[in-house]
Amino acid sequence: MKKVLIVEDSLPIVALHKNIAIKAGLEPVIAMTFSEVKALSSQFDDFFCAIIDYSLPDAPNGEAIDFILDAKVPSIVMTGMLDDNIREHILGLPVIDYITKESKQAFHYLLSLLKKLQTNNKIKILVVDDSGSARAYVRGLLLRHNFDVLLANSGKSALNVLKNNPDIKLIITDKEMPNMNGIELCNEIRATHTKDDVSIIGISANSSQSLTAKFIKNGANDFLQKPFCLEEFYCRVIQNIEYIQSIDTIRKQANTDYLTDLANRRYYFNSAQPIMDSLDTSTVAMMDIDDFKSINDNYGHDAGDIVLKTISSLIKLHFEPKYLAARLGGEEFSIYFHDLELEKAVNMLENFRQELEKTKINVGSELISCTVSIGVCQDKKDKLDSLLILADQKLYSAKETGKNKVVF
Structure with a gap:
């Protein structure tokens, strides 16, 4: 966990800052005097940033700010002092921000800032x-x-x-x-x-x-x-x-299915069809969880949701981001292979099927297994609907001939 240095001499504010740091996913380290700041100087390289009060008992004129900035620790100054000259001086320093303790909103802003600093690199x-x-x-x-x-x-x-x-x-x-x-x-x-x-x-x-x-x-x-x-x-x-x-x-x-974080049906059709229009042939897979109703009946719908999430995570691992994967509804999924030969698509799906078959899914107090049946089709159809119907027919064949297999 990243560390944040909190430099503050007020115990109530220290407690508030510690809580904010923890909420932001940071480990707080406290210094209440300039002497304590200096004692921590050997650890400065470990700090993600610092939150510094302007005035300390042994450093009333912002000496701690200069000391920490000189050590290249990114710093936020948060103080109750509203003097315009002090504000202008601090803003002339390379600080991340200057926040006055005027209201609760200032502390909400601090929490938001700490969270953003950890993700702004993206x-x-x-x-x-x-x-x-x-x-x-x-x-x-x-x-x-x-x-x-x-x-x-x-x-x-x-x-x-x-x-x-x-x-x-x-x-x-x-x-x-x-x-x-x-x-x-x-x-x-x-x-x-x-x-x-x-x-x-x-x-x-x-x-x-x-x-x-x-x-x-x-x-x-x-x-x-x-x-x-x-x-x-x-x-x-x-x-x-x-x-x-x-x-x-x-x-x-x-555009996303709320439970699995895969593309939803609308996004899948809207995204795949324009790609399909530009290609001579396309390959589509239809996938259905075997005996999913019995999982819900025997272990409850929460267990069913865990199974859906587990399978979706494996789908992402095996097929995304190169290929478009979606939950079409219920326990039914589809993969659109826009530029892949049928044989290679089948091999990818078979590898996925085998890994899922070996996966133990924790549904509370029990570990269960599940399988999927998969139908795959490659054709020159103009409409995604038409190709999905053909893949669905292969899926039906997989179900009728024993389940837990890929039919193409």
């Missing part, structure tokens, strides 16, 4: 600016929050980076660039990517009041004028990423 952000120093500055700010940062020095370069990294969630682009400015870049991006696919934040040192509207009307989600407030910068970045993540969550819920 989020790609593209920074576009023709100025190397400007790119480096914004990159440095984003790296404090552990984002995966990509860089482009022109609009054309940005489009190439986006093409090669379709999982980019946020683009931060300057307005003033030669050949293709930031507003023109927004237009180009929106020709292929909607606001639900990727967020764009425009930035500019131009003080024109109309620039915000120009960026947003041309496809940007947000705008910041340089020089920007660091707190506002981070708030805008987080807000735009959370929007994209919310859309991704909604899409996943709409």
Whole structure:
């Protein structure tokens, strides 16, 4: 478990911070004085980050912050001191964030921040600016929050980076660039990517009041004028990423079977049919759990759910992400092999069948086994429905001739 250093002299706040750290999946280590911080300095390399109060009994002027930052420990400053001069001083340091203990919401924000810091490395952000120093500055700010940062020095370069990294969630682009400015870049991006696919934040040192509207009307989600407030910068970045993540969550819920996390029937048909239209032949497998009703009858529906989840996990292991797998309903599954010879598909399915047959599934106080029957078909049918009917006929043959087999 990653460790977080909590530097705080108030026992009630220490208890609150410890609880927040544990909720975030971190192991809290406490220091209540600057002396205790120094005593822990040999362990600094072990800390994921630190949460530091500004004023300590033996370090009233933020000395602990400088000491920890000098040791390259990523740090969040959380204090009850609201002095503007102190705030400006802290924001001039390379801290992750500065949070004032004004309300309960501040502690909710801290919990959210700690969780995000552990997963932000999976989020790609593209920074576009023709100025190397400007790119480096914004990159440095984003790296404090552990984002995966990509860089482009022109609009054309940005489009190439986006093409090669379709999982980019946020683009931060300057307005003033030669050949293709930031507003023109927004237009180009929106020709292929909607606001639900990727967020764009425009930035500019131009003080024109109309620039915000120009960026947003041309496809940007947000705008910041340089020089920007660091707190506002981070708030805008987080807000735009959370929007994209919310859309991704909604899409996943709409396209995924709630129990097994496989594709659902609608997504399977919508995804497989366009691929099928572009191919001469396709291979489809239909799969059904043998005697599933007896599992529910003998062990209960909770046991049935465990069996479905176990089989789905094995399906993912054997066939995803290269091939499309789905739960069509009940105990019925299907695999679409878009570019695989029939013999190779059958071999993959047979390997899956054999592993499942050997798998012991824990359903509470008992270990049970289960098997599947599988029907496979390769044909030149135009419609997925037609191919599934043929695969289903082979599945019926597998059931009629003893179950727990692959018929093709």
